[in-house]
Amino acid sequence: MDAKSYIAQMEERIDRAQSGSAFTLSDFTDLMDYETAKKSISRLEKKGTLRRVLRGIYDKPRYSNLLREQAVPDPDRVAHAIARNYNWAISPQGETSLNVLGLSTQVPADWSYYSSGPTKEYPLYELSIKFLHRSNREMRGMSSNTLLMIQAIKAIGQYKITDKEIMILRKSFTTEELTLILQEGQNTTRWIYEVIKEICKI
Structure with a gap:
């Protein structure tokens, strides 16, 4: 060819x-x-x-x-391209997870991800993409959607999640994805799983 x-x-x-x-x-x-x-x-x-x-x-x-x-490159899509390139498992953390899910309109200067790869930072125009190493054991057994939801709930904080945020999270995933999140999230912190159960009510 x-x-x-x-x-x-x-x-x-x-x-x-x-x-x-x-x-x-x-x-x-x-x-x-x-x-x-x-x-x-x-x-x-x-x-x-x-x-x-x-x-x-x-x-x-x-x-x-x-x-x-x-427009400037999409930081989340670039982060996932980097992860594919090195075969890393990644999960947005903190404010990044809220932005990815539409729970925050504030664009973070640092896009932060937990990663099975090394701790590393990449400059991207006026932003930066940061990967923080986590062991495969900590990320194993959960899909990227489950990890994303857990990080978003953590970022909002215990007792602080609103009905509006629950609705946004519920609509961010398909019924099949919510079913899997409900199953996979059983081993996370108890208060986070209680929120997951509320989100996954279909």
């Missing part, structure tokens, strides 16, 4: 993705070998289809009608 055909396959995958989606070379190695993916992604960067946001990480630029220019 020639280079044009490989690039066409990559462009088709990128076209199907939402604006703001982040990619790494490993996202395309099912289509081609690593070196071909590297050359192809470089060509798509020059074409403007992709934008390099960090070493080895690219996004499909979003256009801001308000600013009349490309």
